[in-house]
Amino acid sequence: MLVGSYSVLKGLFDAQRGIYSSAPPPPNSMSTRPALTTDAFRLDGRVAVVTGAARGLGQGLAVGLAQAGADVAMVDVLPLAETRRRIEELGRRSVAMDQDLREMTPELAAAMIEKVVSALGRIDILVNNAGILRRAPALDVAAADWRDVVEINLSTPFYLSQAAARHWVAAARGGKIINMASMLSFQGGLMVPSYTATKSAIAGLTRALANEWASRGINVNALAPGYMATEMTSGIRDDPARSQAMLDRIPAGRWGTPEDLAGPVIFLASEAASYLHGVILPVDGGWLVR
Numbered sequence: 001m002l003v004g005s006y007s008v009l010k011g012l013f014d015a016q017r018g019i020y021s022s023a024p025p026p027p028n029s030m031s032t033r034p035a036l037t038t039d040a041f042r043l044d045g046r047v048a049v050v051t052g053a054a055r056g057l058g059q060g061l062a063v064g065l066a067q068a069g070a071d072v073a074m075v076d077v078l079p080l081a082e083t084r085r086r087i088e089e090l091g092r093r094s095v096a097m098d099q100d101l102r103e104m105t106p107e108l109a110a111a112m113i114e115k116v117v118s119a120l121g122r123i124d125i126l127v128n129n130a131g132i133l134r135r136a137p138a139l140d141v142a143a144a145d146w147r148d149v150v151e152i153n154l155s156t157p158f159y160l161s162q163a164a165a166r167h168w169v170a171a172a173r174g175g176k177i178i179n180m181a182s183m184l185s186f187q188g189g190l191m192v193p194s195y196t197a198t199k200s201a202i203a204g205l206t207r208a209l210a211n212e213w214a215s216r217g218i219n220v221n222a223l224a225p226g227y228m229a230t231e232m233t234s235g236i237r238d239d240p241a242r243s244q245a246m247l248d249r250i251p252a253g254r255w256g257t258p259e260d261l262a263g264p265v266i267f268l269a270s271e272a273a274s275y276l277h278g279v280i281l282p283v284d285g286g287w288l289v290r
């Protein structure tokens, strides 16, 4: 699947190389800039942090980044052994951090970033993937559920982004932050008000941080997955009528997979995306344009 993603990206870039490297530069172009090649997508020597990397989309993101060359620090409350095995089989280093993200504070975020730097030597990429969904009609939402969703889906990405950006600013270098948005960053959804509120907020936060940090060489963008086959959607997928209704609504005609995010996350984490700021990139099989 990743090889497929790479060949699509490579095709696009080989087409573009004709423009960048063979044709004369257009007037006022950045003619001192080196020709862009597919090497711009490689992440060799970079270090990524992926929250919620034990399973599902986070595991796909962590393995995808490792396939492109990055070492990966993983954070989760669930065992990280399988993700670690897959990363290390690719010849990349990994660090596992057992952390309940409901406990996030600015101090904990700073300590986690420091731990990554001391274990793997640096940090270049932060993927704020961990997220939870608690389903209930708005009339019945419990305060504890509301708080957990806000802590994990919104406060944790903010504090980790702040800690990573403080680290990069102090070191006078840039970095890449990739948040996990959702179709519910664009739509209201039903019976998931806390999830919709946090996923809409994460889109706003992505744009706000992009505005503040672009000039410091920090790219803040988000992926907005459509309906993906993970634990989070198992309830819908196990109900044949609801599952079929979803499939009928997805132009690609299938649920997304963790592997579908590998190409997009590699792109956003790479130098190829260095002029992208505040983008919310749907990876949804066409759901939004239906």
Ligand SMILES: NC(=O)c1ccc[n+]([C@@H]2O[C@H](COP(=O)([O-])OP(=O)(O)OC[C@H]3O[C@@H](n4cnc5c(N)ncnc54)[C@H](O)[C@@H]3O)[C@@H](O)[C@H]2O)c1
Pocket (backbone or CB within 6 Å): 051, 052, 053, 054, 055, 056, 057, 058, 075, 076, 077, 078, 099, 100, 101, 102, 129, 130, 131, 132, 152, 180, 181, 182, 183, 224, 225, 226, 227, 228, 229, 230, 231, 232, 233
């Ligand atoms: N599955 C989808 O269709 C879909 C669609 C759009 C966006 N997303 C987003 O993608 C991200 C990943 O979702 P997924 O489908 O892989 O879900 P998932 O439930 O399969 O995985 C979530 C991961 O986060 C971890 N996690 C949960 N609570 C945690 C906590 N308190 N501390 C540390 N780790 C914790 C879990 O252990 C798990 O490994 C989420 O932000 C989700 O909102 C998912």
